[in-house]
Amino acid sequence: MAAIDCGTNSIRLLVADLPDPSVGPEAPLTDLSRRMEIVRLGQGVDRTGRLAPEAIERTRVALASYATEIDKLGAERVRMCATSATRDAANAADFTEMVQRTLGVAPEVVSGDEEARLSFTGAVRGLPTDAKEPFLVVDIGGGSTEFVVGDRAEGVRSAISMDIGCVRMTERHLHGDPPTLAEIDAAQADIAAAVDRALAAVPGREAATLVGLAGSVTTVVAIAQGLREYDPERIHHARVSYEAVAGVTADLLGKTSEQRLANPVMHPGRADVIGAGALVLRVIMERAGMPSVVASEHDILDGIAWSLQ
Structure with a gap:
């Protein structure tokens, strides 16, 4: 397939x-x-x-x-x-x-609902058996972020898609290179308002485990791990603390795109938008009260493949 x-x-x-x-x-x-x-x-x-x-x-x-x-x-x-x-x-x-x-x-x-269901299916199949349910799966894309709550037995319980992707937030708010504090504050306020609406709708604060999908999350996790090259096997199912995510986010937002590119795990096409993607992840963790995030290299792409079964 x-x-x-x-x-x-x-x-x-x-x-x-x-x-x-x-x-x-x-x-x-x-x-x-x-x-x-x-x-x-x-x-x-x-x-x-x-x-x-x-x-x-x-x-x-x-x-x-x-x-x-x-x-x-x-x-x-x-x-x-x-x-x-x-x-x-x-x-x-x-x-x-x-x-x-x-x-x-x-x-x-x-x-957005179908996107959320596919992302959840791709992410949850193969999660370690000791990962506590229910799961809050967040798929941070370029234009939108999907929030999905569910478990292995029932699948998706509720889902919502919000327009706070890394490209959209960069184009809307983060115009400087690096962005100014005022730009970061504006982006953070926009993201926080959307995240609060999403967490109330799904409801995400009742979840036991946060699972993060897509390139913004996996890149942040790779940086937090100090990897010298992008290694999907080491990133997949790695758990990273809120403190580590916050530190990586502050570092990325304080750098120019050229400085971000110097990191060996950074894809050249992601360097200009990774600051916004990291900020979305950090704000989700804050607003949901999540002490850590589990990264998954399996996501909507895997869900699409499973849908062909």
């Missing part, structure tokens, strides 16, 4: 073999290929309401490469989900036409 997650900042591919259902519910996927490209599809969407032509073209180039990989590996089924940026765009039809032409499959512009 081939799963593609096209978000506001990145587009990712997973080609995997699904386990035989008779093996049991905890049997893992067998990865054949995982790839990620930063295409910044949501460039300027918060301001203009439209997908930029150059952003669509960057996405097309990455998608064409993915289509070649899918064909080479012989995937029998393909599902592509597009999230926050394409929900917001007035010219979403241009994007859909490009995907159909390039991939041969139409993208599904999933709702």
